[in-house]
Amino acid sequence: EIVLTQSPATLSLSPGERATLSCRASASVDIYLAWYQQKPGQAPRLLIYDTSYRATGIPARFSGSGSGTDFTLTISSLEPEDFALYYCQQRRNWPLTFGGGTKVEI
């Protein structure tokens, strides 16, 4: 099983600041990594897939990078609605796995 480790667990920032979230895989997932955002009481929402492709309707301030075992989600300038939980997910191998999450808080 590929284990995804997200860091930091919590990121305390202010609106307008840049957020950098990390996801490290225990084995190579090639480019097969996605990022999701989840707000309290809501379902997760796909942000980024295949490392760097934005899903439909996702603003350009969200970007993804990396390959192999190290990946980054960057939010260039935080908007108030971006304060949420973020998860990474790999589809390189079964079982599909998620990281433990990073909470972006004010």
Added chain:
Amino acid sequence: EVQLLDSGGGLVQPGGSLRLSCAASGFTFNNYVMTWVRRTPGKGLEWVSTISGSGDKTYYVDSVKGRFTISRDNSENTLFLQMNSLRVEDTAIYYCARDRTTVTSYWFDPWGQGTLVTVSS
């Protein structure tokens, strides 16, 4: 508009059973792989099970193999998760999710609103 409506959750005793449903609308259901994902308080998101568009291929996380069964009724645009021999650790919000496109990717978009399953005596 694409919609997924999860239902069927509730409180059940350890060893009991529940059947979750996910009613889909706004897209051609049988063209898409469908998946169940759960969110637990301690572990975050966990992939549970996936089924192909035709229903002939199914996949499960090891912790539910032999206890949970994923199925679909393409004539009714509905996804199911039959959960037997439930354990306390199965307590979670269960979400159904559609594959992002008709070309299988195992990226989940969109998701249902979730249904809460509580296993407790």
